[in-house]
Amino acid sequence: MAKVLCVLYDDPVDGYPDSYARHELPRIDHYPGGQTVPTPESIDFEPGQLLGSVSGELRLREYLERNGHELVVTSDKDGPDSVFERELVDADVVISQPFWPAYLTAERISKAKNLKLAITAGIGSDHVDLQAAIDNDLTVAEVTYSNSISVSEHTVMMILSLVRNYLPSHDVVRSGGWNIADCVSRSYDVEGMHVGSVAAGRIGAAVLRRLKPFDVHLHYFDRVRLPEEVERELGVTWHLTVEEMVAVCDVVTIHCPLHPETENMFDEALIGKMKRGSYIVNTARAKIVDRDAVVAALESGQLAGYAGDVWFPQPPPEDHPWRTMPHEGMTPHISGSSLSAQARYAAGTREILECFFEGRPIRDDYLIVQGGDLAGAGAHSYSRGKAE
Amino acid sequence: MAKVLCVLYDDPVDGYPDSYARHELPRIDHYPGGQTVPTPESIDFEPGQLLGSVSGELRLREYLERNGHELVVTSDKDGPDSVFERELVDADVVISQPFWPAYLTAERISKAKNLKLAITAGIGSDHVDLQAAIDNDLTVAEVTYSNSISVSEHTVMMILSLVRNYLPSHDVVRSGGWNIADCVSRSYDVEGMHVGSVAAGRIGAAVLRRLKPFDVHLHYFDRVRLPEEVERELGVTWHLTVEEMVAVCDVVTIHCPLHPETENMFDEALIGKMKRGSYIVNTARAKIVDRDAVVAALESGQLAGYAGDVWFPQPPPEDHPWRTMPHEGMTPHISGSSLSAQARYAAGTREILECFFEGRPIRDDYLIVQGGDLAGAGAHSYSRGKAE
Numbered sequence: 001m002a003k004v005l006c007v008l009y010d011d012p013v014d015g016y017p018d019s020y021a022r023h024e025l026p027r028i029d030h031y032p033g034g035q036t037v038p039t040p041e042s043i044d045f046e047p048g049q050l051l052g053s054v055s056g057e058l059r060l061r062e063y064l065e066r067n068g069h070e071l072v073v074t075s076d077k078d079g080p081d082s083v084f085e086r087e088l089v090d091a092d093v094v095i096s097q098p099f100w101p102a103y104l105t106a107e108r109i110s111k112a113k114n115l116k117l118a119i120t121a122g123i124g125s126d127h128v129d130l131q132a133a134i135d136n137d138l139t140v141a142e143v144t145y146s147n148s149i150s151v152s153e154h155t156v157m158m159i160l161s162l163v164r165n166y167l168p169s170h171d172v173v174r175s176g177g178w179n180i181a182d183c184v185s186r187s188y189d190v191e192g193m194h195v196g197s198v199a200a201g202r203i204g205a206a207v208l209r210r211l212k213p214f215d216v217h218l219h220y221f222d223r224v225r226l227p228e229e230v231e232r233e234l235g236v237t238w239h240l241t242v243e244e245m246v247a248v249c250d251v252v253t254i255h256c257p258l259h260p261e262t263e264n265m266f267d268e269a270l271i272g273k274m275k276r277g278s279y280i281v282n283t284a285r286a287k288i289v290d291r292d293a294v295v296a297a298l299e300s301g302q303l304a305g306y307a308g309d310v311w312f313p314q315p316p317p318e319d320h321p322w323r324t325m326p327h328e329g330m331t332p333h334i335s336g337s338s339l340s341a342q343a344r345y346a347a348g349t350r351e352i353l354e355c356f357f358e359g360r361p362i363r364d365d366y367l368i369v370q371g372g373d374l375a376g377a378g379a380h381s382y383s384r385g386k387a388e
Numbered sequence: 389m390a391k392v393l394c395v396l397y398d399d400p401v402d403g404y405p406d407s408y409a410r411h412e413l414p415r416i417d418h419y420p421g422g423q424t425v426p427t428p429e430s431i432d433f434e435p436g437q438l439l440g441s442v443s444g445e446l447r448l449r450e451y452l453e454r455n456g457h458e459l460v461v462t463s464d465k466d467g468p469d470s471v472f473e474r475e476l477v478d479a480d481v482v483i484s485q486p487f488w489p490a491y492l493t494a495e496r497i498s499k500a501k502n503l504k505l506a507i508t509a510g511i512g513s514d515h516v517d518l519q520a521a522i523d524n525d526l527t528v529a530e531v532t533y534s535n536s537i538s539v540s541e542h543t544v545m546m547i548l549s550l551v552r553n554y555l556p557s558h559d560v561v562r563s564g565g566w567n568i569a570d571c572v573s574r575s576y577d578v579e580g581m582h583v584g585s586v587a588a589g590r591i592g593a594a595v596l597r598r599l600k601p602f603d604v605h606l607h608y609f610d611r612v613r614l615p616e617e618v619e620r621e622l623g624v625t626w627h628l629t630v631e632e633m634v635a636v637c638d639v640v641t642i643h644c645p646l647h648p649e650t651e652n653m654f655d656e657a658l659i660g661k662m663k664r665g666s667y668i669v670n671t672a673r674a675k676i677v678d679r680d681a682v683v684a685a686l687e688s689g690q691l692a693g694y695a696g697d698v699w700f701p702q703p704p705p706e707d708h709p710w711r712t713m714p715h716e717g718m719t720p721h722i723s724g725s726s727l728s729a730q731a732r733y734a735a736g737t738r739e740i741l742e743c744f745f746e747g748r749p750i751r752d753d754y755l756i757v758q759g760g761d762l763a764g765a766g767a768h769s770y771s772r773g774k775a776e
Binding site for chain 2 (some may be wrong): 009010011012013014016017019021022023025026027028032047050053100149150153154156157160161164165166167169170172174176177178179181182183184185186187188190192193202210212213214215216240250253275276277297301304314315316318322323324327329330331332333334335337338339340341342348382
């Protein structure tokens with residue numbers, strides 16, 4: 001019998017939705033490149049349901065209890081008296097999400113003597129101290145690709161919205177006005193602009209692919225180069241350094257994981273090397289950029305806009321400056337938690353648990369840490385050590 | 389000596405911008421398909437400046453006055469005592485914009501004895517009674533293609549924003565909250581959805597092309613069929629009737645001109661034939677949809693969202709229901725008036741005036757009515773008679 005501790009975000013303010021906006025989700029079998037969507041033996045939900053909140057429980061309770069395991073679900077994750085902190089001491093498995101991260105620090109890992117498996121219901125395991133996980137022989141797994149396309153869509157949406165000045169223009173009509181000049185004096189077409197992606201993994205490449213028919217000039221910086229035929233197909237220019245790339249771009253979008261080499265990459269110095277009036281979109285992790293340097297650049301005009309879906313910490317305090325800085329297009333870490341994505345990462349979490357409890361290997365694509373080292377997808381995407 | 393009457397939108401509330409968000413515009417020479425951007429003999433502005441407002445004057449004053457003509461610029465366009473109504477009586481040329489339309493009714497045309505040319509600084513001449521223009525031997529011209537790509541970008545932005553629930557999610561963080569579940573309980577991926585375009589002219593085809601890499605199923609309805617190789621390249625399904633198309637679509641985007649055959653096309657009956665929980669994006673003209681049927685469908689859940697850039701009348705009254713209806717993503721007719729588009733339609737307006745005053749033919753692509761009949765682009769896009 002194992003204890004599974006699952007940290008999820010809170011339910012809707014108005015309660016669990018009685019009815020959803022839509023009746024069905026499109027059926028997706030494969031991701032680009034051929035990897036199949038999750039293949040658990042079964043699921044206990046209808047795709048399209050809200051699964052990622054506390055009441056949703058990723059619909060794991062029936063499966064776990066039927067197999068004699070215990071499930072504890074909470075959203076109370078911060079501070080020494082939190083349910084997470086209390087329940088962690090004898091948990092065998094922790095499930096958390098980037099949207100509402102239960103930070104698995106080295107200290108917490110050292111106290112969780114039974115802990116064997118940490119699952120990210122989504123993508124991105126930077127809320128886990130991977131070095132501590134390596135040192136303590138934990139397995140860390142995430143549902144690779146489950147929401148990559150979701151995030152890539154969110155990114156294109158944010159690029160268009162910043163450049164075209166959507167959000168302020170919407171505010172104008174909602175508040176009863178019609179001053180077109182106010183809206184358009186900061187509105188541009190993306191056509192012809194130079195757009196660069198920091199990293200071209202699953203998400204970055206999907207963003208580049210979606211932007212191609214907008215007749216923009218595409219760029220990327222990555223330590224791993226895309227296959228030559230993909231570079232040619234997308235007409236994308238590779239840059240050896242991020243400095244070289246941002247200097248020629250009008251829009252920069254960030255798609256690398258957070259690890260010691262990427263932390264604080266967009267500091268005052270790098271932002272200062274961008275073209276004046278550039279835009280940054282960050283759907284990766286907040287700590288890849290310097291919080292206050294972004295605010296200062298927006299205020300000075302060095303940046304024309306910043307849209308992001310990621311914050312630190314999460315949730316951010318009410319007075320976090322990104323809530324009120326000018327020319328922002330922020331969302332509360334939702335890009336990878338659309339109902340479409342939830343169906344996939346809930347199924348993937350179930351698949352990982354089935355493998356774990358039945359002693360079958362977890363898909364290599366899902367592994368970040370195993371056997372005391374970076375493994376599987378983690379070996380490509382992360383570095384050892386801990387981002388501070 | 390001619391009198392040119394130019395109706396433009398008002399200046400920014402805080403005055404003409406001292407500095408713009410960006411220093412330069414990408415240089416675009418051709419539109420897709422090869423048509424060149426406008427080729428006036430010269431222009432008196434820097435691309436990127438605010439040209440479409442009253443103080444911007446499309447930067448026509450120097451050119452016109454140097455050639456002995458008179459330019460009257462106003463935003464006062466409605467009612468019998470408006471500057472537009474007063475100055476129209478002896479105007480030779482009227483310039484107006486879809487964003488801030490000076491409605492050239494049959495009655496007004498009959499009073500404007502000197503009127504020879506009506507120019508739309510932009511695209512879409514439905515604010516002109518084309519039948520009256522035909523009957524009175526006016527020339528009606530617009531700057532075809534000048535902002536088609538702009539509008540196509542706006543459309544893709546609105547589709548993504550509605551489906552992913554962007555605007556309400558942005559409101560959550562801006563107001564200090566972090567309830568992810570509230571945001572995502574109406575957030576979906578567009579991947580795998582069926583998206584249909586009403587008409588596949590310049591804008592509709594550009595939208596379809598931009599959506600293709602999102603791995604959606606594309607559809608269109610048009611009286612003119614796309615070339616077979618374009619249909620194949622986009623993988624787009626043609627429908628004989630709009631009813632047949634909307635019945636299979638999750639998202640419907642409208643890109644036909646307003647004329648008697650398209651007016652009120654999306655009434656309660658047609659919206660009722662859509663899938664429950666569909667989305668409509670309308671960057672074409674407001675009167676193609678029934679105002680109150682849209683509101684009712686959003687309230688009942690038949691529509692999951694409606695985003696649009698077009699209203700009737702323009703400006704709409706403060707209590708226009710589209711300002712406050714649920715699940716809306718409206719903007720105040722700005723999609724075709726980005727600074728990028730303004731540079732092109734200001735240059736195109738200049739080109740048309742140069743042709744007119746120098747007795748050279750206006751590009752066929754720009755003509756809507758000439759010589760007592762629909763002409764040029766107008767012959768493809770409009771029908772005779774008047775949309776009420």
